[in-house]
Amino acid sequence: MTHKSRKPYIAGNWKMNLDRSKCLDMVKIIKSRLGDGNDREVAVFAPSIYLADVTAVAQGSPLGVGGQNLWYEENGAFTGEVAARMLREVGADRVLVGHSERRHVFHEPDEWMGRKVRAALDRDLLPIYCVGETIEERRGNRTDRVIKRQLDAGFEKVRPEDAHRITVAYEPVWAIGTGETATVEQAAAVHKMIRKWIAQRLGDEASQITRVIYGGSVKPDNAKQLMAAEDIDGLLVGGASLQADTFIPIIEYDAR
Numbered sequence: 001m002t003h004k005s006r007k008p009y010i011a012g013n014w015k016m017n018l019d020r021s022k023c024l025d026m027v028k029i030i031k032s033r034l035g036d037g038n039d040r041e042v043a044v045f046a047p048s049i050y051l052a053d054v055t056a057v058a059q060g061s062p063l064g065v066g067g068q069n070l071w072y073e074e075n076g077a078f079t080g081e082v083a084a085r086m087l088r089e090v091g092a093d094r095v096l097v098g099h100s101e102r103r104h105v106f107h108e109p110d111e112w113m114g115r116k117v118r119a120a121l122d123r124d125l126l127p128i129y130c131v132g133e134t135i136e137e138r139r140g141n142r143t144d145r146v147i148k149r150q151l152d153a154g155f156e157k158v159r160p161e162d163a164h165r166i167t168v169a170y171e172p173v174w175a176i177g178t179g180e181t182a183t184v185e186q187a188a189a190v191h192k193m194i195r196k197w198i199a200q201r202l203g204d205e206a207s208q209i210t211r212v213i214y215g216g217s218v219k220p221d222n223a224k225q226l227m228a229a230e231d232i233d234g235l236l237v238g239g240a241s242l243q244a245d246t247f248i249p250i251i252e253y254d255a256r
């Protein structure tokens with residue numbers, strides 16, 4: 001199975017940007033440009049406070065809507081946190097887990113990742129599990145080791161039958177919001193390593209089903225080139241997902 005048989009997955013991570021009306025405007029524009037959703041999967045990850053409104057506007061289209069984080073417990077004294085069932089209740093169908101900003105700004109440890117991914121899967125949310133090395137780790141030749149450690153943590157409770165629902169996002173920390181994109185060769189090498197890791201962990205079949213997407217300074221002018229690589233199955237877009245004139249061309253990248 002080549003990446004042509006894994007449905008391309010283009011996702012926008014809005015982070016703590018856009019106000020409510022701008023979120024809704026973006027959803028309306030994206031919705032108007034999506035076809036039946038058969039040839040590519042498109043989703044936006046919105047601030048949790050706007051999710052109910054965003055999912056209401058997205059309804060009736062193939063656009064996926066997700067939260068940017070979750071906590072793995074069902075309920076309890078966890079001030080400020082949002083449970084998987086709460087995301088589900090406001091209409092989200094997916095969630096980001098372990099984004100580098102969660103790891104580095106908010107110091108989320110590896111130990112939480114397996115439970116977060118499992119909580120998402122158990123509540124019918126499609127997780128995108130994010131991994132990626134810092135520039136120091138890359139310069140110290142520790143990229144593979146760091147990513148395998150992150151994969152070990154996030155896949156702790158993942159089973160082969162979850163493969164069609166979980167996505168891995170490779171987001172090199174040094175390429176996020178910096179304008180510095182990993183070269184296609186750099187990204188493709190890590191994606192290949194991740195797929196091999198999944199094959200060893202969950203088996204060949206699961207590794208061919210699981211999508212591995214790239215994030216880090218994706219722009220309209222590098223989307224097609226990245227998507228042409230064998231093991232790159234999609235794009236997780238930050239800055240360029242905040243405006244229609246940059247996000248729409250990425251969604252509509254020419255797959256030929």
Ligand code: 13P
Nearest residue numbers: 013176177216217238239
């Ligand atoms: P940028 O596209 O702004 O580099 O952000 C990438 C990212 O973190 C997506 O999750």
